[in-house]
Amino acid sequence: MSNKFSNSELEAFLDESLPVERMAAIEDRLRSDDDLQKRLTAINGRRDAGVHSLGEIWRRHRLSCPPREQLGSFLLGVLPRDASDYLKFHLETIECRYCAASLGDLKAKQTAAEADVADRRRQKYFQSSVGHLRKQ
Numbered sequence: 001m002s003n004k005f006s007n008s009e010l011e012a013f014l015d016e017s018l019p020v021e022r023m024a025a026i027e028d029r030l031r032s033d034d035d036l037q038k039r040l041t042a043i044n045g046r047r048d049a050g051v052h053s054l055g056e057i058w059r060r061h062r063l064s065c066p067p068r069e070q071l072g073s074f075l076l077g078v079l080p081r082d083a084s085d086y087l088k089f090h091l092e093t094i095e096c097r098y099c100a101a102s103l104g105d106l107k108a109k110q111t112a113a114e115a116d117v118a119d120r121r122r123q124k125y126f127q128s129s130v131g132h133l134r135k136q
């Protein structure tokens with residue numbers, strides 16, 4: 001299978017009139033291929049649809065969001081390079097509201113969990129000093 005996509009294929013992609021595997025192949029390729037993103041945006045800009053940014057194209061075509069676990073790994077900084085690049089692209093270029101909301105939610109949970117650990121550590125320290133005082 002060729003990795004090159006013709007302009008007419010990209011047009012068909014925008015119309016969602018390509019075979020499913022071809023749609024998926026383009027979608028997959030778009031995540032890492034800047035040139036392809038630019039070409040698609042340019043083709044779309046020439047149309048009368050009134051949709052001009054890649055983000056709009058993405059949202060309009062509901063191109064896939066990364067799974068929530070990936071957002072969690074991203075926050076922890078343990079996501080492999082390519083996955084984390086895609087996530088940045090998804091959040092910063094596409095400005096996906098859903099993932100931004102999920103990420104905010106996960107961040108809040110993570111902060112709460114950290115606070116909880118610090119709290120428990122403090123409590124433990126307190127208890128051990130109380131125990132120490134009692135022994136005296």
Ligand SMILES: [Zn+2]
Pocket residue numbers: 064065066090096097098099100
């Ligand atoms: Zn998303």
